[in-house]
Amino acid sequence: MDTFFPEKTVAVVGLGKIGLPLAAHYAEHGWTVIGCDINSAVVDIINRGGCHVDEESDLAERIAKIHAQGKISATTDLVSAAQKANVVVVIVPVIVHEDHSIAFESIDSATHLIGKGLQKNTLVVYETTLPVGTTSKRFRAILEEESHLSAETDFYLGYSPERVSSGHIERDLNKYPKVVGGINQRSKAAVEAFYGSVIDADLIVMESADEAEFVKLIETTYRDVNIALANEYAQFADAHGLRAVPSIAAANTQPYSHIHIPGVGVGGHCIPVYPYFLMYGDSEGLSLPRRSRVVNDDMSIYSAQRVSRVIGDLHGKKTLILGVAYRGDVKETAFTSAKLLREAFMQAGSEVFAQDPLFTDEELLARGYTPFDSNQASSIDAIVIQAAHSEYNNFDFSQFVNCKVVLDGRASDRPERFAELGIKYITIGDGYTECVSSLSSALARNLSSLLP
Ligand SMILES: NC(=O)c1ccc[n+]([C@@H]2O[C@H](COP(=O)([O-])OP(=O)(O)OC[C@H]3O[C@@H](n4cnc5c(N)ncnc54)[C@H](O)[C@@H]3O)[C@@H](O)[C@H]2O)c1
Numbered sequence: 001m002d003t004f005f006p007e008k009t010v011a012v013v014g015l016g017k018i019g020l021p022l023a024a025h026y027a028e029h030g031w032t033v034i035g036c037d038i039n040s041a042v043v044d045i046i047n048r049g050g051c052h053v054d055e056e057s058d059l060a061e062r063i064a065k066i067h068a069q070g071k072i073s074a075t076t077d078l079v080s081a082a083q084k085a086n087v088v089v090v091i092v093p094v095i096v097h098e099d100h101s102i103a104f105e106s107i108d109s110a111t112h113l114i115g116k117g118l119q120k121n122t123l124v125v126y127e128t129t130l131p132v133g134t135t136s137k138r139f140r141a142i143l144e145e146e147s148h149l150s151a152e153t154d155f156y157l158g159y160s161p162e163r164v165s166s167g168h169i170e171r172d173l174n175k176y177p178k179v180v181g182g183i184n185q186r187s188k189a190a191v192e193a194f195y196g197s198v199i200d201a202d203l204i205v206m207e208s209a210d211e212a213e214f215v216k217l218i219e220t221t222y223r224d225v226n227i228a229l230a231n232e233y234a235q236f237a238d239a240h241g242l243r244a245v246p247s248i249a250a251a252n253t254q255p256y257s258h259i260h261i262p263g264v265g266v267g268g269h270c271i272p273v274y275p276y277f278l279m280y281g282d283s284e285g286l287s288l289p290r291r292s293r294v295v296n297d298d299m300s301i302y303s304a305q306r307v308s309r310v311i312g313d314l315h316g317k318k319t320l321i322l323g324v325a326y327r328g329d330v331k332e333t334a335f336t337s338a339k340l341l342r343e344a345f346m347q348a349g350s351e352v353f354a355q356d357p358l359f360t361d362e363e364l365l366a367r368g369y370t371p372f373d374s375n376q377a378s379s380i381d382a383i384v385i386q387a388a389h390s391e392y393n394n395f396d397f398s399q400f401v402n403c404k405v406v407l408d409g410r411a412s413d414r415p416e417r418f419a420e421l422g423i424k425y426i427t428i429g430d431g432y433t434e435c436v437s438s439l440s441s442a443l444a445r446n447l448s449s450l451l452p
Contacts, residue, residue: 004086004123004156004193008032011085013078013110014092018127020053021169022091024062027071028196034081035074036110046074055167075102078110082117087194090114090254091162095269095334098151100276102131105137109120111139115146123156123190125180129216129270131280133211135159136183149424151183158182159209161216172253178203181212188259220274221289227260227271228292231299234429238306244429245411264303264386264409264430265337266296267326272335286339299428300340303407306432310405310424315349320372320380322395323387324356324364328410331358333367337409338386342369345384353380357391388412397421 008031012023015037023033035046045052049067051060066072075081082088092107107128114124124143126135135158140151151157160180164172178199182188193203206212230248237244244262251257266272275289308314326336333339342352353376354369361371372380379400385392388410397406403423406413411427418425426432 003217007086009034009085010087010089011036011081013088013090013114015046017053017055017166018164018169019091020058021056022089023072024059024066026103026198027066031069031198033072034085035072036078036081037074038076040076043074043076046072056169063405078113079117082114083119086122088114088122091127091359093206094128094130096273096276102277102280108142111142112146115143116142118147118155120149120154123158123194125158125160125191125194127162129274129277130213131163131277132210132213132217135213140183148451156182156187156190158187160191160195161212174200177204179204179215181206181209181214183209184267214362217274219277220270221278223260224266224271224275224296225288225292227266228295230262231295235302237429237431241433242431261411263299264384264428265299265340267334267336269334272296297340300337300344301383303341303409304344306426307405307407308348310426311381314345317350317381318379318382319345319350319352319382321352321354322383322385322392323389324354324367324369325358325387328388329390341386355408357389374399385409385413397423
């Protein structure tokens with residue numbers, strides 16, 4: 001390793017929920033860390049030995065300790081950080097726009113600055129999830145243009161997907177094999193040497209950076225396609241008076257079956273987003289991921305249909321969405337299914353309100369929702385539980401005296417408490433038989449084509 005990096009100084013670009021814990025991890029593995037961020041408030045906090053990332057339980061103490069040891073500093077000056085570092089790890093987010101085009105702006109801008117400071121024999125490695133070929137083509141071109149150096153002979157360039165989950169980063173870093181790849185043989189060796197020095201888990205060395213990028217898109221897109229299959233099983237179950245979740249659980253006792261559970265939609269930064277990274281530049285292929293995105297997004301329409309089968313036409317009815325976060329107990333709304341549900345119920349003629357214990361009324365309004373006011377409780381006809389927040393365990397459903405149905409979109413609640421209140425409790429794929437008699441003709445046509 002020393003032949004590649006005699007100085008052991010690493011610049012970590014992007015000190016967010018992933019970047020800061022990584023920086024701490026590298027410092028604890030003998031590296032001197034220069035943290036880089038465009039947010040000067042973040043940089044100031046780190047330089048005072050503080051920590052702005054709350055998700056990792058012991059991170060604040062770890063940062064204070066490595067700061068006191070002089071092992072971490074931070075800067076907004078990416079050019080000088082790149083000049084000083086032997087390794088530059090980039091973990092600046094890449095997201096998709098509303099139209100699903102990919103927003104490279106932030107990471108491109110970081111790459112230009114890194115290129116300006118890049119020195120001979122430095123390794124630049126990207127960890128952000130990326131479309132296949134981004135490191136070896138897009139970033140290589142920027143780095144070479146800015147530095148006037150060659151990735152073939154002067155510096156090293158690689159990719160290693162970040163496979164950790166926020167909240168469990170140390171656990172995941174120590175548990176999951178680290179997948180790495182370089183754009184050529186010498187870069188591959190440099191990437192392997194760096195991660196061998198900071199990662200205690202196994203390394204999986206791929207043939208190229210492109211392959212390492214592909215690995216991350218495979219594992220995330222798999223989950224979207226899997227959930228789409230679960231959602232289609234659920235619709236089949238509803239149409240035939242079958243219970244999807246216990247049936248899937250029974251099927252999964254066979255070791256080759258790993259079906260996820262159905263629900264009202266798929267939200268978050270990763271699962272509904274990365275299939276678009278995979279499709280980037282591939283307008284023809286990948287029919288299953290493409291179709292799965294449609295199936296999962298259309299669960300909002302299916303949810304409105306399920307509710308309407310219990311309470312009739314939704315025109316003039318009032319629906320309450322519980323939880324605008326993309327999943328339970330996180331205050332984040334990236335690609336939340338709540339948005340699609342709101343649209344689907346409004347399209348069906350319902351007035352839609354939203355409640356979320358993690359968001360203020362102002363925050364709900366800013367996201368386009370009409371906040372629920374408990375004075376309106378008696379006018380609510382239907383409720384959809386979209387995010388399974390723990391706080392809903394003690395939520396007072398008795399205030400909804402005229403509510404006829406609760407669609408528990410995450411099958412996470414206790415049916416008996418709704419039975420006591422005389423509210424019909426349904427889940428996606430519960431086989432609630434009234435659905436069979438009132439199947440939409442389109443769905444019935446689709447199903448009849450599947451039946452013998
Ligand atoms: N959050 C997760 O659970 C998770 C899990 C696996 C992988 N990832 C990967 O990690 C990436 C980063 O996620 P995160 O949760 O840490 O994001 P984050 O939003 O918490 O942090 C990103 C940081 O990058 C900084 N930044 C933005 N543009 C910059 C630039 N041009 N130069 C320097 N700094 C810049 C921001 O100021 C912020 O501090 C994701 O895009 C994803 O690819 C995230």
